[in-house]
Amino acid sequence: MQESTCVCRSCVDPREHGFFTQHGLPNYNGLFMARSKGAFVSKPSPTHDVSSTGLMLIQMNKKPVFILQGHRDCAAVKILFNTQNKDPVKFNNTEREFLRSHSDAVEAVKEYATVLKPEEQLVILEKICVLQSINNLFSFEDLNLEHNYNPIMYAYYSMTLPIADKQPSDATQLGLMIFDPEQQVFANTPAPEINNGIRIADLINIQTLLPHDHGPFKITHPIDLIKAVRNEVNFTLANVTPHINKPSMQANGK
Numbered sequence: 001m002q003e004s005t006c007v008c009r010s011c012v013d014p015r016e017h018g019f020f021t022q023h024g025l026p027n028y029n030g031l032f033m034a035r036s037k038g039a040f041v042s043k044p045s046p047t048h049d050v051s052s053t054g055l056m057l058i059q060m061n062k063k064p065v066f067i068l069q070g071h072r073d074c075a076a077v078k079i080l081f082n083t084q085n086k087d088p089v090k091f092n093n094t095e096r097e098f099l100r101s102h103s104d105a106v107e108a109v110k111e112y113a114t115v116l117k118p119e120e121q122l123v124i125l126e127k128i129c130v131l132q133s134i135n136n137l138f139s140f141e142d143l144n145l146e147h148n149y150n151p152i153m154y155a156y157y158s159m160t161l162p163i164a165d166k167q168p169s170d171a172t173q174l175g176l177m178i179f180d181p182e183q184q185v186f187a188n189t190p191a192p193e194i195n196n197g198i199r200i201a202d203l204i205n206i207q208t209l210l211p212h213d214h215g216p217f218k219i220t221h222p223i224d225l226i227k228a229v230r231n232e233v234n235f236t237l238a239n240v241t242p243h244i245n246k247p248s249m250q251a252n253g254k
């Protein structure tokens, strides 16, 4: 497998039109975009857009780099969250569709985040759904990610404020967290008010689309959702924002 190519998954939410701005990308630069409600990657199906895009790239002898980005105030995750206290008999098709792919995330939050306020639980579910999408991607047999090659996957969480009159180009309104597999938690840079979190450009050379050597952020195995929920809950209870530990990125923090 040679050249890498990014497949980016973000939500269909209009605030996520700022995806490229958020990531400091000057243009589309050959990135493959596959957007969906909630940025959800469903469980395996032969026509699935993300996996089939990945498969196409593999057949083109390219190495897909998957970037999955959830976001704050996500309507799709809210629908999923509201199934928590609803009689299953009353689920509508959208709720069933979301549950089919992300019930593990709901169960984990339901079980381990109940000490938090509902709005805090919702934020955690938004993050855990991204991780479940990563796990779902690992379960696609066609891609056979764990055995065919070392997959490169990153999970992001966009903290873009839910304010309609703020443009995505207003960088002060943007912020990105990344899942740090070492800490098993979504983390930010030490000064998010200055650098707005880390971006694709911090991980991947946007000219060549080859990954920089930021191995610590690559997700190479399915994630333990319960462990991740517990970590998110602990940081929330302590009112602390997790920060990334990688010195070189703390220093340049662009």
Ligand SMILES: [Zn+2]
Binding pocket: 011, 012, 013, 037, 038, 039, 071, 073, 074, 075, 076, 077
């Ligand atoms: Zn959304």
